[in-house]
Amino acid sequence: MPIVTVDGTTYEYEGEQKLLQFCLNQGIELPHFCYHPAMSIPANCRQCLVKVGMPTEDRETGEVVRNDDGEPEIQYFPQLQASCTVDLQDGMVVKTHRTSEEVEQAQTDNLEFLLTNHPLDCPICDQAGHCPLQIQSYKYGPEGSRFEFRKVHKPKRVKLGPRVTLDAERCINCTRCTRFTDEVSESNQLTIANRGVKNYPITAPGETFDDPYSMNTIDICPVGALTSSDFRFKARIWEMSSTPSITTTNATGANCHYWVRDNQVLRITPRQNMEVNEYWLPDEDRLVYNQFNDNRPDGPHIRRNDTRTQSNWQQAYARAASLLGSADPERILFLGSAYATVEDNYLLTQLADAVGADAPRYIPHIEPGAGDDWLITDDKTPNAEGCERLGIRPVDEELVGSRIASGEYDLVYVLEDDPVGAGLCDAEALADTDVVLHYYNTTNETLSRATAALPAAMVVETVGTYVNQDGRAQRVRPAKEIQGVNRTLMMEMGTNREDEHGTPFDRWHNDENRVNCKPSWEILPEIARRYGAEMDYPKGPEQIMDEVQSEREAFEGATYDAMGLKGVLLEDVAAGEAV
Ligand code: SF4
Ligand code: FES
Secondary structure (H helix, E strand, O other): OOEEEEOOEEEEOOOOOEHHHHHHHOOOOOOOOOOOOOOOOOOOOOOOEEEEEEEOEOOOOOOEOEOOOOOEOEEEOOOOEEOOOOEOOOOEEEEOOOOOHHHHHHHHHHHHHHHOOOOOOHHHOOOOOOOHHHHHHHHHOOOOOOOOOOOOOOOOOEEOOOOEEEOHHHOOOOOHHHHHHHHHOOOOOOEEEOOHHHOEEEOOOOOOOOOOOOOHHHHHOOOOOEEEOOOOOOOOHHHOEEEEEEOOOOOOOOEEEEEEEOOEEEEEEEOOEOOOOEOOOOHHHHOOHHHHOOOOOEOOEEEEOOEEEEOOHHHHHHHHHHHHHHOOHHHEEEEEOOOOOHHHHHHHHHHHHHHOOOOOEEOOOEOOOOOOOOOOOOEOOOOHHHHHHOOOEEOOHHHHHHHHHOOOOOEEEEEOOOOOOOOOOOOHHHOOOEEEEEEOOOOOOOHHHOOEEEEEOOOOOOOEEEEOOOOEEEEEOOOOOEOOOOHHHHHHOOOOHHHHHOOOOOOOOOOOOOEEOEOHHHHHHHHHHHHOOOOOOOOOHHHHHHHHHHHOHHHOOOOHHHHOOOOEEOOOOOOOOOO
């Protein structure tokens, strides 16, 4: 197998590889700005310089020339090389800044050049704390500045489009943003204007940067030149915790981080998963974070004699159980949800079974033509595939709508959906029907008809599993606390920077903005017990999912351990054959 030696350590490698990416894969840190593994390599930042040599060969014999110790004589290239462009070759010897003063000096000098016209406004920059330029300047840059002249001024606060704002003075002209629109999203909306120290990225005159993936340029910009118009100046990176999870805007199940401060989600950014969304996230996945903060419920409500009043959880459970007990099972409609987790839908099927009602159905939320054959799908729910695999079929909207309208149901039990908002029926059609509703936001249009309204935890507050359109089962974890948080949620909650660096006696968690809601996997067993049915999962959703994956062939292998952070691809199940 061919070998390459970096700073005296020899590595074997296979196939064609670039030196920078190879080093990064081995955990060898090399400073760089313009290189991105998903795009072409312009080698314009010059930060990744290394010293590269090859064993000297005798021109006549072709043999490797060896020194007195029998080691190959290495002939180094006369110039330092940009490691992002160098192809690995058998026998190559590389010196990084760790073993070469020449490389170390070149990297320092290069950073000095990059900073000559940089405004050095880190204290007010959104990127501070996670800025490659800031981090690399600290690690490899010069101490202080020798630049005593007036800096070149360029446009500031330029609204490139509805979601991205440019500060051209911070730009180091790495062209990652323009290459993204040329090569990845293919909108070709950005280009570099002007030359030399005056250049910066911009749209064509009269054009706006409204690419549906425009906010990815913010993530890949290695400085604070491109910032989110929405998130600018809202929070510093070190004030927030980030939790690995997935987005629920559509059926892709794109991997993401939820960024939270004081139990409020402030932004959503992509998390690399080469099997799902690679490095990217559509803008529409990012801008839905307000749904986790705004119009959230303030605890359960029950309705008697047409008056809905605030209640407590015990009364609400009892009310829901008594509605189940008093209704004719054949006149109960259970609606599962493609927004809810597999675990929650599974418990609903068990409850319907215990009551003797028909199996739950779910409401599809399809917007024909909304998808783009990439990360945006026509299906606006994250778990239709999970429902199908549980045997929960879509409702026949016309049939069920007319049955509700003609009063054929005594009770409609809705898990985390909104039949009125979805157009399945009018609110008036439910006037004589009892409704048990698990819901997320007070904007839910079915809420006005709910006999028992049970606030449900959202994806950022619960533990559970979603199955995306390709059959990949993925876990979600709580990113923020709710009221009365239980042990399972506490154990799954990620720590934030303050938790990690505090003492065991510090309590950094914040009681502000905690919503009075519960995960449906906690609500459903409480109602089932009061109804008189067995539903006991003391270990919570992990135990539920263990049961699902062992008893349902369509989920085989989907344990929490197997899903980990990247999910697990389930065996294909033919449509209509889910068990
Ligand atoms: S704005 Fe950022 S990503 Fe675009 S060229 Fe400048 S530094 Fe690079
Ligand atoms: S990363 Fe190699 S030149 Fe920019």
